Amino acid sequence: MxxxxxxxxxxxxxxxxxxxxxxxxxxxxxxxxxxxxxxxxxxxxxxxxxxxxxxxxxxxxxxxxxxxxxxxxxxxxxxxxxxxxxxxxxxxxxxxxxxSTSLETVVIEGEESERVNIRKPQMSVAKLNAATIKLMPVVLGEVDVIKSIQMLPGVTNGGEGSAGFNVRGGAADQNLVLLDEAIIYNTSHFFGFFSVFNADAIKDIKLYKGDIPAKFGGRISSVLDVRQKDGNSKNLEVNGGVGIISSRLSVEGPMFNKKGSFLVAGRTSYAHIFLPLIEELKDDKISFYDLNLKTNYEINENNRIYLSGYFGRDIFDISQFIKNRYGNTSANLRWNHVFNEKLFSNLSLIYSKYDYEIILDFVKLDWVADIENFNLKYDLRYYASDKLKLDFGVSGITYDFNPGEVRPSDPSSSINFRKLDQKRAFEAAAYISAEHELTDKLTAQYGLRFSAFSRLGGQALANYANDQPLVYNEEIGIYEEGEEISTTDYKRSESIKTFANLEPRLGLSYQLNDASSVKASYTRSVQYVHLLSNTVSVTPLDVWAPSGRYIQPQKSDQYAVGYYKNFSDKKYSLEVETYYKNVANRIDYIDGSDLIGTNNIETEILNGEARAYGLEILFRKNEGKFKGWFAYTLSKSEQRALGGNAGGPGINNGDWYNTPFDRTHDISVTGSYDLNEKWKFSANFVYQTGRPVTYPNGQYEYEGLSIASFDERNANRLPAYHRLDLSAIFTPSNNKNQRWQSEWVFGLYNAYARRNAASVSFTQDFDTGINEARRLSIFGSVIPSITYNFKF
Amino acid sequence: MAKHNIFTVLLAVLITFVSCDDKIDVDVPEAPPRLVIEASLDWQKGTTGNNQTIKLSTSTPYFDTTLNTDVSGALVRVTNNNSGAMYTFTDQNDGTYTINNFVPVLNDSYTLEVIHNGETYTATETLTPVTPILSTTQSLEGGFDDEVLDVTILFDDPADEENFYFIRIQEEGDLFADLETQSDEFTNGNVQEEFFEKESDDEDETVEYNPGDTVNIRLHGISQRYYDYVSLLIEQYYSGGNPFAVTPAEIRGNCVNETNGENYAFGYFRVTEFDEVTYTFQ
The missing domain is CATH 2.60.40.1120 (Carboxypeptidase-like, regulatory domain)
Incomplete structure (x- = not known):
């Protein structure tokens, strides 16, 4: 009050x-x-x-x-x-x-123009534009938004071949990834090797690691806001590139008598073209492609309409074995309206979908699943005065979860048709937030978000004895499925369960002098949808589930303080931040949980919690021939799940244990050097403490095999991960004034051929019977690449 | 040829991402030894099932190669809870305990009792019946690889109940058997088809099934709890540490230490009926 x-x-x-x-x-x-x-x-x-x-x-x-x-x-x-x-x-x-008029203007910048950077209370944010991202050395020449943000402090991922990214010790599903405001559920192609964002279609990206503005909600760890280019409204422009893995082509130009513009960008891999040349692989198909579209039209000075879309697909056909297809689809129709000099508004209607299909030929099984949502939102910004700006708005999202449908893939199949419960939900939110200059030195950003989530009916749900979907078996010491005693039928119009939450957001900045400031923030955020994944890495097959009778919404409180300083006339800048966050209701999975094809997921999970804290240092050189940054993160990320209603000690005896995203040390160095008009060089170096894993602590013989017994969950670690990448960009001639401009990008990924362990597996040699540890390195050697880019 | 090579290299890059798999030295934690009870009372269709063996051993550090882990001197006893008949197993002093007058009765409940070092371990299980193997056939087309022989067994799944199966297949001369489980979750009431194929190995063609090779296949009917146990055991055995595998965990069987609960035993007390075929590839 x-x-x-x-x-x-x-x-x-x-x-x-x-x-x-x-x-x-x-x-x-x-x-x-x-x-x-x-x-x-x-x-x-x-x-x-x-x-x-x-x-x-x-x-x-x-x-x-x-x-x-x-x-x-x-x-x-x-x-x-x-x-x-x-x-x-x-x-x-x-x-x-x-x-500068060169083709690749290198712009490595702070969150905003430095002058305001120090003053604005917004902290824990990083902005990268397409040019910066394109300059970083990348694997096989594929420019990658998700890999580039991992060079920032506090951002990691599970290593090569694992999808998504982790922010400040959070899980991949706790990131809200938006492409032109549309939710993207799976951020990668090829099971995590490449990101779904085509850099040619991207204008810039903004990553909020904390201090999330009140206008964003629904995920608790971070917001990755990716904006597509509007398209060149002056001239027709064609950009393209030919690389080892994929080729890209984008066309943009003015429309409607320069009242609007369009952008169409496509990218496709072409491994499938070569596969038929190899006898053994002639029936196989492995490829991905994506298509970006954006167009806008200026009705008049105060009204502008935008339409953007994305469609991406991955295709894996391994003959006689498995056929797999998955991808995101999104579309967004927006209307910008300027009421007057002080009031700006935007209305968006957004659609997004992620779906996948797997056909297992050898068991004659066809499996499909998807998640789909519509989102209507209205955001306004009121520039009340030079000291006060207000953001406010409302949004409503409808979700449709189809966690899985099993069909026989041909008439001789012994598979019976089966469909897991389709789940529907509605999420509504309203927010107001102010950016307020209180004194010359003190600025505050304070806001409040109200969110509500309703899991809608349309099916029968199981009721369990003693209301326990999961029961601890004291005798054997394991968790078992509870006894289903009856079912309750919910009508489509009925709400099974409704949640409502207030999410306060607060940020303060105090300017110490012209070049330095301190900031502090507090963010509460709530997440109502959860990605069910009990594997070490997120896979495209993981399904999303809404909160409901047995799954509670995740709630996070994050506190952060930071110190910011510019040196030598803003040539250098230093950002130091420290944070603490705790997450209530983080789902945890019982030992040996089976999520695939399980309708009643509540019989496999416990309600857990998580906490993370850390220190992040980012030192940048912003200008000059040599630019780049050094980032260091010292952090801890843990979780635990007590038995609760199910009884028993919980997972891992109810003790706190490392999340798979815990990295004690994380060092990222990235730099670029402009040698001359023709040559530009850049390098990345990454060092990370090994990922927490569970190692065996003994063996015993059973059925003639050596069976491993395992230590506590995530109590061990893989060897440390480190890697150096190099790249050189060559611009053939000083072709600034020519219409056709081109460049060659040469890359060396993993330059000193480090065999980083993606995993260590413990197996028994089938010939000798002796146990051994085997390391799987996704990239066991140097990966060279060459890409040709053009523009006219 | 040169062109072909480039494509091959490119493909190697694309498909395997020049991933490599090598043996490394890893320090692993060491837990104190535990008792391992491998009490599998399996009754083959068409036999009396009188002869049964139970094995007791201890666990060792993971990389330990001294396999002298036999446990002798324990008391091993099985009771039929329906009839009250009690069967005491004879210590062979090599870690095995045997009996030659066990009487299996389908769907009867049995309790195992093991007394070792003054601690009593017990477990209870029901003798689960199984449907017979209808046929055994070989082909090239089934399975993953069309150029490698595979063998398929067919059996009828009863529609009116949930059924769980444990299948053990071993080629003569192989050191280890392949283990599999099957449930009728997606296939209730249908004819079940289960194929077995060995991965081909370019360096050693004897690895895959070849004409003349003989395999032994056993199909066991098992309880749901044993299905959960052994499925996890199999999954962890074949995929421990793989990044898309479920985080491995200790696998708890059904043998409870009544004296000291913390000092539980590994292994399982299972009572099953099984059907067996021996098949020689043509």
Whole structure:
């Protein structure tokens, strides 16, 4: 109660002083291709009055009546200024020019323009643009958004060949991955080797590791906000590339008499073209492709419509054995409307789907599963005054989970048709958030998100004896399925279970001096959908499940403080952050749980909790021939699950144990060097403490085999992971003025041929009967690559 | 030829991602030894089932190669809970305990009692019947690889109940058997088809099944609890540590230490009926 009074006072105070002021607003674009720019700074010279453009390039600032010099700046672009006479509200659009005209302008930047960076309370965020991502050395020449963010402190993944990424010790399903606002459920191709984002279609990405703004919700670990390019609104432009694994082609250009633009980008791997050449593999097919689409139309100065879409697919056909197809589909229709200089709005209708199909020829089984959602959301931003900006909005998401359907793949199959329960749910949210300059030095960002989730009916659910879907068998010391005593039939219109939560978000920044500041934040977030996965790595076959009668929503509280400093006229910057978070209701899986084809998942899980804490240091060199950063993370991530309602000690005797995402030390170094107009070099180095795993602590003979007995869960570790990657970019001639521009990218992944263990398996040699440990290295040697990129 | 080589290399890159698998030295933790009870009372169809053996041993550190783990001097006894008949097994002083007058009765419940070092271990299990193997055939087309021989057994699954099967197949001359489990979860009431094939090995063609090879196949009817136990055991045996495998864990059987619960035993007391075929590839 008290809190809300203070909050109201803060708001009121600003409105009271917001008189005699006028606003200037508009859109900032790139002069060359007309792309709107996110994060460009607009400020009034000689004042502390500034604004940063939003996702649609829109800015608005308010000041008392007078004459000012308005300055527009953006790292990597030429700064422009203009005299303005602020006597009425006005609209000023700007187009700014890239500072260097070379094909690959290297822009490694902080979250925003540095001037505001220090002041803004937003912390734990990293922004990378496509040019930065493209410069990093990558495996087999495939530019990879997900791999590039792993170079940031606090971001790791399970190693080569594992999908997704982990932020601050969180699981992969706790990341909200958005492509033009649409939820992407699976971020990788080839079971984790490549990301689904085609860098040619991407404008920039923003990763929130904590301090998540109130407008985002539904996932507790991070938000990865990937924005597609709008398309060149000035000229027709073609970009393409030919690599070892895939080829890319994108076409963009103006439409509707330059009132709009479009972008179509495609990428396909072509291993399948070569497979028929090998006798043994002639019937096999392994490939992936994706298609990105975006178009926009400016109805008038205050109304703009965007349509974007994505379709991606992976295809694995190993003849006589397995056929597997999976991928994401998404579409988003948006309407930007500027009510006036102070009020900007966006309405989005978003669709996304992830589905997969597996046909196992040898058992004549056909298995399909999918998750689908529609999302309607309305976001507004009100530039109340030079000291206060408000974000508010509402959203509603409908979910349809189809966890699995088994069909016989031909008439002679002994498989019976079976469909697991289709599950439906609705998630609604409303939020309001303020960015408020309290004093010259102190700025706050405070907000509140209200979220509600309803698991809808349409099926019968099992009831268990003593309300225990899982029961501890004291005698043998294992968890067993509870006894099903009856079922309750829920109508489609009925809600099985409804949850509602308030999610406060708070951030503070205090400016120590011109070059340094301290920030603190608190974020509560709630996650209602869960990826069920009891394997070490996330696989494309894992299914999503909604919260409901037996699964509680995950709730996270994260606290973070940080120190930020710019050195030598912003040439260098230092960011140090430390965080602590705890997660309630993290699902944990009993020993030997079986999730595949299990309808009543509640008989395989316990309700657990997780906690993570760490220290992150990021030191960057932002300008000059040599640019790059050094990132170090010291962290801990643990979980535990007590027996609770099921009785017994819980998993791992109820003790805290390492999550698979725990990395004590994580060092990432990335750098690039511009030798001359023709040559550019870059390098990455990564060192990580080995992934926690469970090793055997003994063996015994059973059925003539040597059976391993196992230690406590995740009590051991794989050997440390480290790797060096190198790349060189060669631009054949100084072809800036030619229409056809091209470059060659040469890469060496795993340059010193480290055999990093993706796993260590313990097996018995079938000839000698002796036990041995075997290391599987996905990349056991240096992986060279060559890619040719062009543009006209 | 050169071109072909490039494609081969490219493919190797694409498909296997130049993954490599090698043997390494790993320090593993060492747990104190536990008693292992391998009490498998298996009754072959068409026999009396009078002769049965129970094995007792201890667990050792994982990489230990001294296999002298026999446990002698224990008292081993099985009771039929329906008839009250009691069977005491004779210590052979080599870790095995045998009997020659055991009387198996389908669907009867049996209790095992082992007394070792002053601690009493007990377990109870029901003799689970099995349907007979209908036929055994060989082919090239079945299985994963069309160029390698495979053998298929057929058997009828009873529709009115949940059934669980344990299958053991061993080629004559092989050191180890292959173990598999099967449930009728997706195939209730249908004719069950189970094929076996050995992976071909370019260096050694004798690895796969060849004409003249003889295999022994046993189909056991098992309880659901044993199915859960042995399925996990098999899964962990063949895939321990694989990144897409379930996190491995200690596998707890049904032998309970009544004296000191913490000092539980590994292994299982199973009572099954089985059908057996011996098949020679043509």
């Amino acid at each position: 008290k809190k809300s009074v203070i909050w109201m006072c803060l708001l009121m105070s600003t409105f009271l002083f917001a008189q005699e002021k006028f606003s200037v607003s508009g859109i900032i674009k790139d002069k060359k291709n007309g792309e709107t720019l996110l994060g460009a700074t607009v400020y009034l010279k000689g004042t502390s009055n500034g604004a940063v453009t939003n996702e649609y390039g829109f800015y608005s600032l308010t000041a008392t009546e007078g004459t000012y010099t308005l300055v527009v700046s953006f790292i990597g672009y030429e700064t422009i200024s203009k005299e303005i006479n602020l006597t009425v509200d006005q609209t000023l659009n700007f187009e700014i020019k890239e500072a």
